[in-house]
Amino acid sequence: MNIDFSELTATPIAPDIVMPEGLAADVEYVFSVTYTDPDAMEVAEFSKAAAIAIEREGLSLGTYPPPLGHEGLRKFISKELKSNRGLDISPDNLFLSSGAGGACQTIVDAFIDAGDVVMMDEFCYHGSLNMFLRKGAIPVHVQMDNDGMDPDALEVEIKKKLSEGIKPKLIYTISVYHNPTGATLSLERRKRIVEISGRYGIPVVENESYADFRIDGPELPPAIMSLDETEGVMYISAFTKLLGCGLRLGFGAFPESARGPMQKIGFGASPSHLSSMVVHEYLKKNKDSYAHGVAQSLGAKRDALIRSLGEYFPPECSWTEPEGGMMVWVELPEGADTWAALDSAVEKGVKYNPGPVFRADRSGANRLRLTYSHNSPEDIEKGIAILADVFEEQGLFNS
Ligand SMILES: Cc1ncc(COP(=O)(O)O)c(C=O)c1O
Numbered sequence: 001m002n003i004d005f006s007e008l009t010a011t012p013i014a015p016d017i018v019m020p021e022g023l024a025a026d027v028e029y030v031f032s033v034t035y036t037d038p039d040a041m042e043v044a045e046f047s048k049a050a051a052i053a054i055e056r057e058g059l060s061l062g063t064y065p066p067p068l069g070h071e072g073l074r075k076f077i078s079k080e081l082k083s084n085r086g087l088d089i090s091p092d093n094l095f096l097s098s099g100a101g102g103a104c105q106t107i108v109d110a111f112i113d114a115g116d117v118v119m120m121d122e123f124c125y126h127g128s129l130n131m132f133l134r135k136g137a138i139p140v141h142v143q144m145d146n147d148g149m150d151p152d153a154l155e156v157e158i159k160k161k162l163s164e165g166i167k168p169k170l171i172y173t174i175s176v177y178h179n180p181t182g183a184t185l186s187l188e189r190r191k192r193i194v195e196i197s198g199r200y201g202i203p204v205v206e207n208e209s210y211a212d213f214r215i216d217g218p219e220l221p222p223a224i225m226s227l228d229e230t231e232g233v234m235y236i237s238a239f240t241k242l243l244g245c246g247l248r249l250g251f252g253a254f255p256e257s258a259r260g261p262m263q264k265i266g267f268g269a270s271p272s273h274l275s276s277m278v279v280h281e282y283l284k285k286n287k288d289s290y291a292h293g294v295a296q297s298l299g300a301k302r303d304a305l306i307r308s309l310g311e312y313f314p315p316e317c318s319w320t321e322p323e324g325g326m327m328v329w330v331e332l333p334e335g336a337d338t339w340a341a342l343d344s345a346v347e348k349g350v351k352y353n354p355g356p357v358f359r360a361d362r363s364g365a366n367r368l369r370l371t372y373s374h375n376s377p378e379d380i381e382k383g384i385a386i387l388a389d390v391f392e393e394q395g396l397f398n399s
Contacts, residue, residue, distance in 0.1 A: 177325025
């Protein structure tokens with residue numbers, strides 16, 4: 001008897017999350033994913049680090065890794081967080097994960113129930129948003145601008161929910177070179193968000209996946225977690241964007257009171273111990289010089305994207321000019337539908353993220369996110385010229 005798995009599908013907690021089909025297409029000019037910058041990767045050096053790590057620690061692959069992950073790498077992360085993000089955290093309060101996405105999923109699995117209200121940025125990276133939606137959470141998008149989430153708006157939304165008898169479960173923010181807008185949460189706002197979190201007893205989860213990618217502009221403000229004295233903040237980041245998305249290596253930092261719930265679910269799916277040992281070996285010798293090279297390469301690509309937008313997009317459009325990270329957020333005239341236009345762009349070999357994928361209510365159709373880490377500066381210009389032609393043909397520039 002043949003078995004039909006489609007008849008066995010588990011009942012989804014949340015309604016299906018609709019995403020544009022074009023995002024899965026294979027095209028020449030990819031502006032829709034924050035891949036590791038291939039022009040800055042040092043494959044030969046990485047391969048040497050792999051050989052050294054395997055010779056030294058390879059026998060440890062015979063057993064299961066510790067629940068929190070590779071100890072040497074956690075010690076390295078602890079030192080880095082102290083010197084780069086002002087965050088004093090013990091290696092015992094760090095867990096390694098399958099990318100930043102894995103750390104986020106672990107937190108969602110440990111703390112989110114169906115029906116929980118989650119405060120999040122006005123636009124939120126679709127991967128995280130979809131994790132909350134799949135668990136049945138109810139996102140409340142909080143207004144933001146170039147300085148990140150607006151604390152006044154956050155407090156208004158929290159009070160609104162409290163007046164309905166609902167206490168939000170947590171505040172989730174991508175606080176550095178935000179995905180999708182590129183904004184960085186200012187120091188003043190970080191302090192206010194910590195204060196609001198403490199006042200209402202709602203924890204904060206900050207995702208700093210892009211902290212290693214400062215191109216220019218001022219130094220980053222310290223991590224929100226470093227400003228908190230109430231043990232009410234959790235932290236997420238990763239090495240995926242820096243060293244290789246395929247390594248699937250990220251991490252989370254948690255306060256002591258979160259240990260129990262996270263331990264219950266084994267700190268999520270732990271990453272490959274082989275990845276961890278190689279990344280540790282490579283980073284302890286090369287982190288600063290490699291990150292510098294990545295920032296330089298990304299700077300040239302960001303500049304090519306901004307230049308090309310200026311050349312090919314009409315003055316009715318506007319876009320952010322981020323000081324780091326991997327993406328530019330574009331606004332087209334009111335009425336433009338970037339979701340509907342994606343298929344035409346894909347036919348011409350270009351893909352991007354339509355604005356509505358970053359909102360639970362699927363609004364924001366006149367926005368789009370363009371990432372610049374993957375293509376060369378020359379290809380960025382070619383791809384943007386094609387995209388401008390498509391938008392012109394489809395009438396998006398004069399909506
Ligand atoms: C803010 C943010 N969090 C998480 C992820 C997932 O990344 P990873 O490959 O580290 O799981 C991404 C990827 O784009 C991201 O931008």
